[in-house]
Amino acid sequence: MPGGMHMTASVPPLPKIELLIDALEQLVTLPPGRRGPAPQILLTQLTEGPEAGRIADGLCARFSAGGRARVPFAQVAGEAEAPRQEHVGATFQKIEEELLRNRPGGFGRLRLPQFRLMCGIVEADLAGCPPGTQAMELRNRSYEAHCAGSVFLRALQAVSGGEEPPPSIPGTAWYWLRRPLFGLLPRWWYGRRHGRRMTRKGSWYRTWAELPEGGPGFFADACRLTVGAPGAARREPIVDVLLRALLADLERAFRHPRLSPWGRRRRHRVVLVFPQPPAIGDDTGRLLEQFPQAVEHTGCTGVMLMAAVRPGRERTETFAEAAITLKSWIGTTGAGGARVVRVGVEPHADDEDAARWLGRYPEIAVGRSRSDAAPRVEAAVAAVAGVTVLGLLGGYGVAVVTARSDTACLGGSGTSAAPVPTASASASGGKGDGRSRPPDRSPRAVYDEAVAAITRQNKRADKAARSGDMVRTVGYLGVPVTAGDWDEAKYSGAIPEVRGIALAQEEINEQADQQKSSKVWLKVRLMDAGERFTRAPAAARALAKEVAEAESAGNGEQFLGVVGLGQSRPGTLSARNILAGAGLPMIGTAATAEEMQRSPMYRQVAPDNHREARIAANFARHANIVQTAPGTCAPAKKAVVIGDPTDIYSANLSDRFAEEFEDVHRIWYPVQRPSAAPPPKRKGQGGEWVSHTSQMADSICRRLKEEPRTVVYWAARAHEFENFLDDFDRRTGCNGQSTVLGGNDLDNAVVEQQRPSEKHLRLRLYYAAQALAKGSSPNVKGDDFRRRYHDAYGSDLWSNDARVPLASDALGVLSEGINAAYQSAGTAPFGRGGVQSALERGVGGAEGLRGATGSLIYGEGAKVPVNKRLLILHDTRGGSPEIALECGIRDSRDEAKTWGPRNAFDCPRDQEDDEDGKGDAG
Numbered sequence: 001m002p003g004g005m006h007m008t009a010s011v012p013p014l015p016k017i018e019l020l021i022d023a024l025e026q027l028v029t030l031p032p033g034r035r036g037p038a039p040q041i042l043l044t045q046l047t048e049g050p051e052a053g054r055i056a057d058g059l060c061a062r063f064s065a066g067g068r069a070r071v072p073f074a075q076v077a078g079e080a081e082a083p084r085q086e087h088v089g090a091t092f093q094k095i096e097e098e099l100l101r102n103r104p105g106g107f108g109r110l111r112l113p114q115f116r117l118m119c120g121i122v123e124a125d126l127a128g129c130p131p132g133t134q135a136m137e138l139r140n141r142s143y144e145a146h147c148a149g150s151v152f153l154r155a156l157q158a159v160s161g162g163e164e165p166p167p168s169i170p171g172t173a174w175y176w177l178r179r180p181l182f183g184l185l186p187r188w189w190y191g192r193r194h195g196r197r198m199t200r201k202g203s204w205y206r207t208w209a210e211l212p213e214g215g216p217g218f219f220a221d222a223c224r225l226t227v228g229a230p231g232a233a234r235r236e237p238i239v240d241v242l243l244r245a246l247l248a249d250l251e252r253a254f255r256h257p258r259l260s261p262w263g264r265r266r267r268h269r270v271v272l273v274f275p276q277p278p279a280i281g282d283d284t285g286r287l288l289e290q291f292p293q294a295v296e297h298t299g300c301t302g303v304m305l306m307a308a309v310r311p312g313r314e315r316t317e318t319f320a321e322a323a324i325t326l327k328s329w330i331g332t333t334g335a336g337g338a339r340v341v342r343v344g345v346e347p348h349a350d351d352e353d354a355a356r357w358l359g360r361y362p363e364i365a366v367g368r369s370r371s372d373a374a375p376r377v378e379a380a381v382a383a384v385a386g387v388t389v390l391g392l393l394g395g396y397g398v399a400v401v402t403a404r405s406d407t408a409c410l411g412g413s414g415t416s417a418a419p420v421p422t423a424s425a426s427a428s429g430g431k432g433d434g435r436s437r438p439p440d441r442s443p444r445a446v447y448d449e450a451v452a453a454i455t456r457q458n459k460r461a462d463k464a465a466r467s468g469d470m471v472r473t474v475g476y477l478g479v480p481v482t483a484g485d486w487d488e489a490k491y492s493g494a495i496p497e498v499r500g501i502a503l504a505q506e507e508i509n510e511q512a513d514q515q516k517s518s519k520v521w522l523k524v525r526l527m528d529a530g531e532r533f534t535r536a537p538a539a540a541r542a543l544a545k546e547v548a549e550a551e552s553a554g555n556g557e558q559f560l561g562v563v564g565l566g567q568s569r570p571g572t573l574s575a576r577n578i579l580a581g582a583g584l585p586m587i588g589t590a591a592t593a594e595e596m597q598r599s600p601m602y603r604q605v606a607p608d609n610h611r612e613a614r615i616a617a618n619f620a621r622h623a624n625i626v627q628t629a630p631g632t633c634a635p636a637k638k639a640v641v642i643g644d645p646t647d648i649y650s651a652n653l654s655d656r657f658a659e660e661f662e663d664v665h666r667i668w669y670p671v672q673r674p675s676a677a678p679p680p681k682r683k684g685q686g687g688e689w690v691s692h693t694s695q696m697a698d699s700i701c702r703r704l705k706e707e708p709r710t711v712v713y714w715a716a717r718a719h720e721f722e723n724f725l726d727d728f729d730r731r732t733g734c735n736g737q738s739t740v741l742g743g744n745d746l747d748n749a750v751v752e753q754q755r756p757s758e759k760h761l762r763l764r765l766y767y768a769a770q771a772l773a774k775g776s777s778p779n780v781k782g783d784d785f786r787r788r789y790h791d792a793y794g795s796d797l798w799s800n801d802a803r804v805p806l807a808s809d810a811l812g813v814l815s816e817g818i819n820a821a822y823q824s825a826g827t828a829p830f831g832r833g834g835v836q837s838a839l840e841r842g843v844g845g846a847e848g849l850r851g852a853t854g855s856l857i858y859g860e861g862a863k864v865p866v867n868k869r870l871l872i873l874h875d876t877r878g879g880s881p882e883i884a885l886e887c888g889i890r891d892s893r894d895e896a897k898t899w900g901p902r903n904a905f906d907c908p909r910d911q912e913d914d915e916d917g918k919g920d921a922g
Contacts, residue, residue, distance in 0.1 A: 011058030074098030106370035316344030331861030411874030500807030544582035557831030568593030613656035742767030
């Protein structure tokens with residue numbers, strides 16, 4: 001046995017266990033912002049033996065070095081040292097005790113306010129309280145317990161004079177002067193703050209308790225969890241709330257890392273380890289069962305749970321299979337239910353390779369160690385610097401406030417927003433108004449023109465293959481043109497995306513012809529996804545079958561990936577999963593729903609809905625877009641959010657905007673099923689359901705009369721927008737005056753075709769755009785792309801359509817991954833695995849890939865380019881749109897970080913962890 005074995009005696013050196021430990025520890029060390037839902041790893045002891053428990057204990061040993069924890073963890077075994085709390089239970093007492101003990105250097109104080117609140121509630125005995133006073137008594141007891149841990153609140157209590165006034169008249173008068181301010185007000189504020197936090201929309205307690213809108217307050221509902229309450233003998237609800245409160249607090253510990261010197265040092269997940277299988281009646285069994293749902297309710301990403309369990313009917317994975325599963329989770333982010341992997345453990349003779357690895361790497365690798373003193377010093381220096389800076393910024397602050405109080409409408413006169421160069425009337429086929437109209441041919445003829453360009457390039461690639469050049473095939477999965485007129489064809493995106501693919505393929509093959517030793521020719525196969533991607537799963541299955549048959553026949557891997565998937569639809573998600581199962585890397589074009597990213601094989605070039613909603617909410621809060629008087633505008637105070645709950649894109653974008661803007665009224669309009677009833681999830685979120693745009697218009701007008709500074713956020717699809725504006729003008733008493741901020745589906749081609757600002761003269765329309773091809777290119781690549789587009793297609797309806805350069809960039813990213821795999825392989829064969837590895841590492845490295853829509857910088861394992869460029873455009877009457885906001889990376893070392901008059905406002909940015917792809921920030 002290798003000599004280092006004694007250092008890791010607690011970890012049994014079973015065959016391939018090093019793969020599991022390595023993958024698991026990579027998940028532990030993922031920094032905030034790059035994590036998916038909290039994982040649950042269940043070590044299933046398949047036959048009699050201690051191996052599962054030894055693995056769990058051994059991992060705890062690896063989490064410490066030199067008597068100090070390297071990552072925060074709790075080893076939940078044995079009894080807690082503190083006096084037993086009967087109703088909280090030994091399991092949760094032990095978890096809290098271990099978490100407070102096992103904190104790495106620089107982690108700081110671990111606060112668990114919601115957990116301790118719920119512990120106090122389940123230990124409270126209200127049996128002697130009259131029924132009508134139990135909620136207030138529970139609040140008062142919770143406040144008293146909170147005061148016990150706060151020096152400031154204890155001081156306020158002392159100043160307030162206690163519960164009873166003194167006997168003298170002057171003393172009583174003085175008592176009632178100070179008691180309301182220092183005693184009653186803090187207690188009332190505590191109850192109101194915690195009650196709102198626990199029962200607001202989206203809170204874990206409201207979700208768990210299924211509280212209705214306007215239902216009982218938090219403390220009134222929580223009385224059912226106290227000692228002696230009906231049903232209080234049941235452990236299940238107590239375990240449920242304690243687990244959710246604990247996960248919510250642990251997730252909260254990782255929030256706002258840039259604001260706290262301790263928060264910046266919290267880089268690694270908290271690990272809960274249960275080395276012993278749960279006994280009958282033990283809280284651990286219920287805890288393990290509820291963990292996935294609790295993770296979903298709390299949105300927890302900062303925890304990992306590992307437990308030894310007894311075998312059941314569920315399928316288990318080997319160490320190697322589980323390692324692959326864990327590594328596939330590394331590249332995915334976002335909240336959801338916990339991901340569970342069951343690892344089968346059996347006795348086995350010691351494995352030399354495993355023992356050697358365990359001896360070589362005896363502890364988890366977390367980078368350099370940290371001290372507790374460093375954040376304290378940093379906080380002190382920051383406090384001194386902050387006081388100094390505040391003094392220096394006094395005069396400057398007055399100037400900024402003055403600048404921000406400017407009442408000029410953004411884009412109203414053309415001076416506050418950047419105008420986009422207009423196309424000539426002759427080029428656009430218009431009448432000198434700068435607007436573009438559909439061609440005078442059928443949609444199918446225009447589509448076939450772009451398809452013919454792809455066919456020509458495919459023939460060139462075949463000819464190059466016969467000459468010995470390297471040629472591979474990729475697929476484009478998109479919607480075809482089926483409509484015979486332009487009313488429907490302008491919405492589908494078929495024509496602009498195929499044009500972008502054709503232009504990119506031509507450029508890629510030109511480079512391959514000139515650099516034969518390092519570039520790969522590409523053939524593009526068009527795959528029919530059907531209207532709304534309904535046929536996409538069938539097309540994906542056919543391709544997956546073809547790929548499998550080619551491999552079985554020994555023909556090598558000629559088909560290397562797929563681009564497109566440009567709409568966030570159920571069929572798109574199904575096709576994505578099928579293609580991922582076949583091992584095909586995918587690059588999305590214009591789809592932006594975050595659910596699209598839940599596949600290790602998928603990436604996209606467009607900024608996702610989360611980024612768009614952050615920027616849109618920031619814009620609505622600060623930009624002068626709502627008209628308050630002729631020539632005068634102000635930022636929005638409230639928003640009415642229009643969304644389609646049956647549409648993946650719309651539901652996701654509307655949810656994200658509502659989270660960011662906060663003061664919103666939701667209107668749900670299920671376009672495909674107008675008479676549909678709200679499902680329980682949406683019903684719990686509140687809002688209003690309408691079955692026609694006329695109802696929507698009436699509701700919006702009422703809201704505008706209540707608060708004129710209200711913006712309408714259109715997160716629905718574009719095809720109902722014109723109907724809404726017509727109903728708003730004709731049917732309501734608002735005289736057509738409104739401000740609308742649209743999502744990216746309301747793209748330039750649709751706006752130029754509908755011409756809303758010309759038809760509705762009192763409308764102020766702003767909308768998000770992922771690119772602007774006709775003007776304001778982000779870099780030289782964009783300039784070249786605009787020139788090549790004009791040479792091929794002139795200036796028409798799609799000159800400003802973001803889907804053209806997005807499709808071009810998507811094929812460019814996939815081509816770059818293919819070229820990287822080809823170059824890495826040398827003379828050896830290369831295939832989809834090499835392409836996926838290149839995409840996982842991030843094409844273009846730290847500087848990214850220069851694209852027509854801006855720089856595409858992918859951190860390692862990232863799904864979306866970091867700080868991707870996004871525009872908000874202002875629709876004008878009789879001309880091209882104006883740029884009201886630009887945020888994001890244009891080119892290497894060129895990023896738009898501010899916007900607005902005199903660049904007064906900061907652009908929302910993605911976390912820097914995503915930007916540099918590094919774990920520890922030091």
